[in-house]
Amino acid sequence: MRRPSVRALARPLAGVAAAALIPLVPAFSAAPAAAEGIVGGFPVDVTDVPWTVALSSRDRFGGTRSGQFCGGVAVGPTTVLTAAHCLEEDVLGSPPHEVPDLKVIAGRTDLRTDHGQEVAVRESWVNPGYDDVSNSGDFAVLTLAEPLPPGAVVAMAGAGDPAYAAGTAATVYGWGDVSGQGDYADVLRAASVQVLPDTLCERAYPAGGDGSYLAEAMVCAGRRLGGRDACQGDSGGPLVARGRVIGLVSWGSGCGRSGSPGVYTRISDALRKLGWDRAGHSHMAG
Known part of the structure; x- marks a missing residue:
């Protein structure tokens, strides 16, 4: 069975600029995509959705876009949910605990800036029942080294x-x-x-x-x-x-x-x- 089209970024090869990050698998859109959005989307200020966070490692993905490679959602002051496949070696190049600068970025709308805060990941837990063929159970839990600001949590x-x-x-x-x-x-x-x-x-x-x-x-x-x-x-x-x-x-x-x-x-x-x-x-x- 062919691997599902998961939606993390692939780790760039040595010597490839971070701006040239390649999707983990080939992807295309049959419908015209709006130039201003995700695909057919629109810009939004992170202050309106403060629980939306970015996963980051400049060591693995370069600094052009703050090292962003996946997203996450804050469901507790020190608890972030993300996809299990984001923490696979196919994406990171090593187990997450061996990534020296794995962080969660909160309060940063534009990844080219230094707004908001970058919080170190103290512990990562990947669902052991994750099936990378069907993609069932595709979730992981990140525990942060310090709490996010009050209100930066969603139900x-x-x-x-x-x-x-x-x-x-x-x-x-x-x-x-x-x-x-x-x-x-x-x-x-x-x-x-x-x-x-x-x-x-x-x-x-x-x-x-x-x-x-x-x-x-x-x-x-x-x-x-x-x-x-x-x-x-x-x-x-x-x-x-x-x-x-x-x-x-x-x-x-x-x-x-x-x-x-x-x-x-x-x-x-x-x-x-x-x-x-x-x-x-x-x-x-x-």
Whole structure:
């Protein structure tokens, strides 16, 4: 089975400038992409969505865009959720604990500036049940060395939350590719999408194709005709509906393609597997 089109940046080869970062897998958009957005999106100030953060390593990705390679979402003062595949050796070149400057950047709209804060990652935990063939269980937890400012946290949608209902308006955030052609944003972008029926992604991604859509672990979102989507470099970033995070950018076929919606890690599934409640508190023994 071919590896799913995950949406992290690939680590540049030695001697390649950071500005020439290449997607982990080839991607393209069949629909015209707006020049100003994720794919069909718009600029947004991070002060309006302070829980949207960037994962950074200048050692691995250079300093042009603050070393950004994935996104994340702050769900607690020192707790960030991101995609499991963002922390794979295919992306980082080594296990995350061996990356000397792995950080989370908060409060920085434009990656070319030094606004906001860069917080060291004290500990990383990758879901051991992550399946890199289907992409089921694509989530990881970063524990920060110091807390983010008050208010820089978003609520999580638990099982049964109406925010997961098909047709619900949602927004995805990130600093990734704006066209599917390797045109990476310097400024935070957002795209207005909809939660789509699970059946749409089940038809688009049957077992044995680019990946396997599993409704209990994933959320299908985008536009039926394409044109608005997350893309490479947006992995781990939040999909938000009704003021709550419902998904993490995970995978898809191309970016913004009609008939190939974006696939997101379902937050309620991550909560269940982590033993957390919607406030991020653990109910697991020990």
